[in-house]
Amino acid sequence: xxxxxxxxxxxxxxxxxxEITSEEITRSYFERIKEKDNQVKAYISTLEEDAIKKAKKVxxxxxxxxxxxxxxxxxxxxxxxxxxxxxxxxCSSKMLxxxxxxxxxxxxxxxxxxxxxxxxxxxxxxFAMGSSTEHSAFFPTHNPWDLEKVPGGSSGGxxxxxxxxxxxxxxxxxxxxxIRQPSSLCGVVGLKPTYGLVSRYGLIxxxxxxxxxxxxxxxxxxxxxxxSLIAGHDEKDSTSxxxxxxxxxxxxxxxxxxxxxxxxxxxxxxxxxxxxKQAILDVAKKYEEMGAxxxxxxxxxxxxATSAYYIIACAEASSNLGRFDGIRYGYRSEKFDNLKDIYKxxxxxxxxxxxxxxxxxxxxxxxxxxxxxxxxxAQKIRTVIKNKYNELFExxxxxxxxxxxxxxxxxxxxxNNALEMYLADICTVPxxxxxxxxxxxxxxxxxxxxxxxxxxxxxxxNEETIFKAAYTYEQNTNFRENKxxxxxxxx
Numbered sequence: 001x002x003x004x005x006x007x008x009x010x011x012x013x014x015x016x017x018x019e020i021t022s023e024e025i026t027r028s029y030f031e032r033i034k035e036k037d038n039q040v041k042a043y044i045s046t047l048e049e050d051a052i053k054k055a056k057k058v059x060x061x062x063x064x065x066x067x068x069x070x071x072x073x074x075x076x077x078x079x080x081x082x083x084x085x086x087x088x089x090x091c092s093s094k095m096l097x098x099x100x101x102x103x104x105x106x107x108x109x110x111x112x113x114x115x116x117x118x119x120x121x122x123x124x125x126x127f128a129m130g131s132s133t134e135h136s137a138f139f140p141t142h143n144p145w146d147l148e149k150v151p152g153g154s155s156g157g158x159x160x161x162x163x164x165x166x167x168x169x170x171x172x173x174x175x176x177x178x179i180r181q182p183s184s185l186c187g188v189v190g191l192k193p194t195y196g197l198v199s200r201y202g203l204i205x206x207x208x209x210x211x212x213x214x215x216x217x218x219x220x221x222x223x224x225x226x227x228s229l230i231a232g233h234d235e236k237d238s239t240s241x242x243x244x245x246x247x248x249x250x251x252x253x254x255x256x257x258x259x260x261x262x263x264x265x266x267x268x269x270x271x272x273x274x275x276x277k278q279a280i281l282d283v284a285k286k287y288e289e290m291g292a293x294x295x296x297x298x299x300x301x302x303x304x305a306t307s308a309y310y311i312i313a314c315a316e317a318s319s320n321l322g323r324f325d326g327i328r329y330g331y332r333s334e335k336f337d338n339l340k341d342i343y344k345x346x347x348x349x350x351x352x353x354x355x356x357x358x359x360x361x362x363x364x365x366x367x368x369x370x371x372x373x374x375x376x377x378a379q380k381i382r383t384v385i386k387n388k389y390n391e392l393f394e395x396x397x398x399x400x401x402x403x404x405x406x407x408x409x410x411x412x413x414x415x416n417n418a419l420e421m422y423l424a425d426i427c428t429v430p431x432x433x434x435x436x437x438x439x440x441x442x443x444x445x446x447x448x449x450x451x452x453x454x455x456x457x458x459x460x461x462n463e464e465t466i467f468k469a470a471y472t473y474e475q476n477t478n479f480r481e482n483k484x485x486x487x488x489x490x491x
Contacts, residue, residue: 003029004028004029006168007217007218007222008169008217009219009222011168015062021073022056022059022072023052026051026119037164040147040160041123041141042123042151042157042158042166043119043122043123043166044120044136045121047119051117051118055073058072059073068115070114073116075167076116076117076118076168076170077120077161077162077167077169078118078171079124080122081173082203083101083104083108083202083204084108085101085108089101089121092123092126092137093127095350096204096324096329097331098331101202103202105201105203106199110230111229114229122155122167123138123156123157124136124153126355127206127317128154128155128206128211129354129355130153131152131153131177132156132421132424133151133153134150135153135352137352143160143185143186144164144186144485145163145451146448147486150411151163151186151408152183153182154175155172155173155178155179155183155190158170158179158182159186162188162216162217163188164484168217168218170216171213172216173203173206174211174432175207176428177403177404177427179440180428180453181403181424182216183442184403185404185451186408187442188216189219189223189441189442190215190439190453191437191438191463192437192439195209195212195435197437198213198214199213199233200213200237201234201237205316205320207313207314207317208316208320209239209316210309210316219480220252224467227248228246228249231246253471256287256291256292256468256469258293259292259293259468259469260396260398261284261287261292261396261398262295263296264298264400264401267401268280273407275407275446276405279443279452280401282443283443283473287469295396300388301388302427305433307378307381308382308433311365311375311378312382317362318358318362325343326350327342330350333345333348333349365378389434389457393458397465398465399458400457402453402454402455403454403455405424408450436460437457437458438455438457440453441456441473441474442479443477449487
């Protein structure tokens with residue numbers, strides 16, 4: 001095996017045994033990026049010089065017997081909406097094309113404490129608004145399993161990079177499914193943690209009450225490792241919960257006997273692709289074989305959740321993106337005669353069509369006369385959704401659903417149909433509205449050889465149960481034997 005094919009926990013073991021060096025690992029990934037990223041286009045920018053320099057420094061420390069973290073010298077990719085001091089953070093937008101971050105996001109500070117190595121910044125839908133990574137201002141990212149198809153979004157660059165072995169793991173952000181949906185479409189593991197578990201400080205906001213940073217990894221063990229590194233209270237984030245620090249790898253136990261799993265009937269009905277539905281039923285059967293109790297239940301919130309989500313998210317986006325006006329932050333147009341022109345032209349030229357559309361929708365639902373009719377009603381629906389989840393978690397340890405209603409679709413296929421694109425998140429948005437943890441785990445390939453993922457949802461701050469169930473499934477199946485084919489391009 002090539003070094004870039006190993007999981008992080010396998011690389012850590014080899015480092016501890018002295019079989020490899022951090023520099024060898026890091027160079028291996030940059031060689032892979034140079035080989036494959038011209039096809040996949042996962043990276044907006046790479047940080048090769050700094051990465052090699054840091055890897056060499058870590059190796060020197062290890063050789064000298066100095067104390068270092070287990071993860072020191074392990075490379076990682078970062079979605080390009082998280083600030084790294086002195087590094088461009090563009091959010092895949094012309095508005096921030098030349099913005100160099102003057103500070104670190106808290107998650108970056110936490111990774112720096114462990115001396116991880118940054119491979120580069122990963123492509124995304126502009127300001128995290130999209131489900132396909134076609135809305136990047138720079139270029140679309142391609143799915144490594146089929147280069148003519150999307151990788152999902154908005155963390156499509158992160159998922160594609162991990163899937164294509166161009167990063168051993170990566171950070172993404174999830175507002176309505178933006179970690180889980182692309183992870184499903186790219187055949188990797190994606191976790192959206194409970195809201196408030198991971199600091200959002202230094203994450204450029206889309207919708208502040210929904211956004212959450214989380215790990216995208218090759219397997220469940222790596223996901224538990226990375227969450228353990230980035231989770232924790234942060235006084236710089238008022239929504240960060242002050243909870244006891246946990247080592248999530250302790251929940252990696254191969255046993256689900258007696259675990260109660262609910263299978264919402266609405267998520268295996270109309271609107272779900274038949275092959276995806278069958279894959280979810282097969283997962284349910286597998287859990288029963290492993291000793292879990294799986295029961296059909298009702299979670300009749302999908303038809304409300306997507307509408308409520310887009311009202312709330314766009315309203316918050318309208319507010320958050322108001323700062324990018326050509327004066328305070330962001331791109332400034334050269335075409336202006338007065339202050340009004342600066343505002344109008346800078347925002348018109350700096351934002352893409354998808355972002356403009358969501359800002360307009362958000363401004364509309366917050367406007368006088370419509371606030372009560374739309375935004376206030378959406379917040380009431382949010383409470384109903386939370387209460388419905390709470391009812392189910394009185395009976396079940398976990399809920400099992402598809403992650404995405406379909407497998408990856410062709411680039412351009414849904415570009416002119418906003419409603420159809422929005423429905424790609426129908427299985428994931430309720431989790432964000434409820435502030436709950438959810439994980440996508442790969443489970444099958446469809447008839448076209450494209451990955452299918454299933455989603456496990458738990459009550460708030462109960463990630464351990466998800467890890468236990470996901471790890472048990474992974475240990476008793478063999479999806480990781482499947483590899484991306486890079487078909488549709490020159491492999």
